[in-house]
Amino acid sequence: MTAPTQQFTVTRTDGELAAHALMYAVSELSLIRVTGQGGAAYAQLQVCPSGARYRSVVDGMSPRAARELTNGYHANFHHPVLYAAALRLGAVRLAELVPMSRSLRAVLVAAPAVAATADITENVVNLYLHRDTRRITDTTATVSSALSIVKWGGTVGPLAYMTVGFLPIWGRAVRDRFARGR
Known part of the structure; x- marks a missing residue:
């Protein structure tokens, strides 16, 4: 990853990204609460x-x-x-701040949509399997696991890449802000 092309300035996209990240965090906490005692089984069924x-x-x-x-x-x-x-907005914003190839930008923007599609499909498959356990076979378990792998790869991969990209930018912005405040 290369250095930012410009000084970090908060933009409308940053505000939208923060709002989407907050909605995601609230949703995640809500899912943990709703899933309750089923959470351990959820984790075991991922792969x-x-x-x-x-x-x-x-x-x-x-x-x-x-x-x-x-x-x-x-x-x-x-x-x-x-x-x-949230991940799509993060990819767009990171591409504004650091040089990256068009293909990398395309992957960072598209991967979360592919992951979300896999996640929703995985939910449908798992609901179908849980309704009648006779439907559970090696094939259906593999389908569920494959969807889970696509989901996690399409979210964690871009998130990790963007985190590595954003942390130095945000760190410099905070450092510069404190330096100006003295």
Whole structure:
């Protein structure tokens, strides 16, 4: 990553990015609360190696955990849109601040949308599987896991790249602000 092309100045895009990031954070906290006791099963089902393992996780949940996990999947249909919007704005803003190739910018902008699509599809698949555990096979567990991998790769990858890009910029801006304040 190269140095910024200009001094950091807060723009409208920064305000929109902060608003989207805040909405995402509130949504994430809400999902954690709604998913409740189903949270442990949710984590175990992210990448399940087999239908048998997937089924054992689902069958091992208490009725309350199963209900709360289902509620979490339903509540999670808007959440991917929020993180995709925040990550897209982050990519656009970072591209304004540091030189990057068009292809990198395109990947950083598109990956969150692909991830959100995979996330929503994963929710549909998991709701379908949880409704009748006889539907759980090695193939359906693999589909769910593949969607999860796309979801996490399309969010964590761009987020990590943007974090590495933004931290020095924001750090310099804070340092310069304090230096001027003396």
